[in-house]
Amino acid sequence: MTKITFSSILESLPDTVPFVAPEELERNRQQKFISRIGANESAFGISARAAEAIKNAVGVSGCSWYGDPLSYDIKTLLCEQLGLRREEICVDAGIDTLLGLTVRMLMNPGDVMVTSNGAYPTVNYHVKGVGGIIHGVPYNDNHEDPVALAEAAHEHHAKLVYLANPDNPMGTRIGVEEILTLIDNLPGNCVLMLDEAYFEFMPEEFAPKINTAMANVIRFRTFSKAYGMAGMRIGYAFGNESLMKGYDKIRNHFGVNKLAQIAAAASLQDEKILPTVRDSVAAGRAKIYTLADELGLPYLESFTNFVAVDLASSERAIKMLSLLDEHGIFMRKPMQAPLDRYLRVGVGTAEEHDFFSSKFPDLLQQL
Numbered sequence: 005m006t007k008i009t010f011s012s013i014l015e016s017l018p019d020t021v022p023f024v025a026p027e028e029l030e031r032n033r034q035q036k037f038i039s040r041i042g043a044n045e046s047a048f049g050i051s052a053r054a055a056e057a058i059k060n061a062v063g064v065s066g067c068s069w070y071g072d073p074l075s076y077d078i079k080t081l082l083c084e085q086l087g088l089r090r091e092e093i094c095v096d097a098g099i100d101t102l103l104g105l106t107v108r109m110l111m112n113p114g115d116v117m118v119t120s121n122g123a124y125p126t127v128n129y130h131v132k133g134v135g136g137i138i139h140g141v142p143y144n145d146n147h148e149d150p151v152a153l154a155e156a157a158h159e160h161h162a163k164l165v166y167l168a169n170p171d172n173p174m175g176t177r178i179g180v181e182e183i184l185t186l187i188d189n190l191p192g193n194c195v196l197m198l199d200e201a202y203f204e205f206m207p208e209e210f211a212p213k214i215n216t217a218m219a220n221v222i223r224f225r226t227f228s229k230a231y232g233m234a235g236m237r238i239g240y241a242f243g244n245e246s247l248m249k250g251y252d253k254i255r256n257h258f259g260v261n262k263l264a265q266i267a268a269a270a271s272l273q274d275e276k277i278l279p280t281v282r283d284s285v286a287a288g289r290a291k292i293y294t295l296a297d298e299l300g301l302p303y304l305e306s307f308t309n310f311v312a313v314d315l316a317s318s319e320r321a322i323k324m325l326s327l328l329d330e331h332g333i334f335m336r337k338p339m340q341a342p343l344d345r346y347l348r349v350g351v352g353t354a355e356e357h358d359f360f361s362s363k364f365p366d367l368l369q370q371l
C-alpha cells in the first residue's frame with residue numbers, strides 16, 4: 005500500500021487550526037448568530053462605488069478573465085495616496101497571505117521571529133509552517149512593548165519582528181517615536197513586519213512616517229477592515245523595492261481575485277467610504293464604552309473596530325463567551341494570559357449592538 009509521508013516540518017506540526025470560524029460554530033449550534041461581532045469584520049459594508057463597479061464587471065471581464073497579476077490600477081492609486089512607487093508595493097490576497105509570503109521569503113528552518121505573547125496569531129502559524137522558532141515578549145500594560153521586542157530580537161538573533169499597530173487583540177496603539185526607535189534598534193539582518201490592518205481607524209498623526217529607503221520594514225494594510233472587503237481577500241504590503249522583488253519570486257501571480265481588484269480600485273477612489281465608516285466605528289465604540297461604564301467594567305481605549313472589555317478573570321471571560329454563544333452572539337477574546345481576561349467586543353450594526361446590550365447585563369449576573 006502507498007504510504008505518503010509529509011515533509012519533516014509538516015510531520016512535526018500539531019493538527020491545529022488557528023481560528024474556529026463563526027460558520028463552524030453556527031453549524032455546531034444549528035442556528036445562525038444574531039450578532040456577529042467577534043471577528044473584527046466591518047458591519048458597514050463596502051463602498052457604494054465598489055458595489056457598482058462589481059455589478060458592472062460581473063460577467064466575462066470580471067469573472068472569466070484572470071486578474072491583472074501586477075494589480076496595476078490599485079498600485080497607481082496607492083502611489084498617489086501614499087507617495088510611493090509601484091515597485092514599492094505588493095498586492096495579494098489579504099495581509100494573512102502576505103505574512104505567509106514574508107515568512108517564506110526571509111526565514112530558513114530554525115530562524116527566529118519575535119512577537120508579543122498573545123498577539124495576532126496567524127503570523128505564528130506561518131512561522132511554524134517553515135520550521136521557524138517563535139520568541140514571545142509580554143505586553144506592557146496591554147500595549148505591545150517595542151523595547152522588549154528589540155531586546156529579544158538582539159538576544160535571539162531574530163530574522164523577523166512582528167508588531168501590529170493598532171493592535172489586535174487589545175485595540176491599543178503605540179507611539180510614533182516608539183516605532184521609529186524600534187526600527188533603529190533592530191539587529192542588522194532583521195525585518196520589522198508592521199501590521200497596520202486597523203490603520204484607517206486611527207488618527208493619521210499616530211502613524212509613523214517611514215522612508216521606504218529603509219530596507220528593514222514592511223508595512224501591511226488591507227481592504228478587509230475599514231473597506232469592508234474581508235470576504236474578497238485583498239490587501240497590500242509596501243516597503244523597500246528589494247523586499248518587494250522577493251515577493252515576486254514566490255507569490256501566486258494570479259492569486260488575487262479580479263472582482264476584489266475592481267472593488268479595491270473603486271474603494272480607493274471613493275472619497276466617502278473612509279470618513280463614513282470611521283464615524284460609524286467611532287460611534288459604535290462610544291456605545292460599547294457607555295455600556296461598559298454602566299456595568300462598571302473597565303475597558304481599554306481602542307484605535308480599532310473593537311473594544312477590549314475587562315471581565316476580571318479568564319474563567320469569567322470564557323464562561324461569558326459560551327453564554328453569548330448560547331444567546332446568539334458571536335464574540336472572541338484574547339487567548340493568552342494576562343490578556344485573556346478581556347472580551348473583544350466588536351462594533352456591529354446598530355441592531356447587533358442593541359441585541360448584545362440587551363443580553364449582556366443579564367449574562368454578567370450569571371458569571
Ligand SMILES: Cc1ncc(COP(=O)(O)O)c(C=O)c1O
Nearest residue numbers: 098099100124172201226228239
Ligand atoms: C492584526 C491583523 N492582521 C491581519 C488580519 C487579516 O487581514 P486580511 O483579511 O487582510 O488577511 C487581521 C484580521 O483580523 C488582523 O487582526
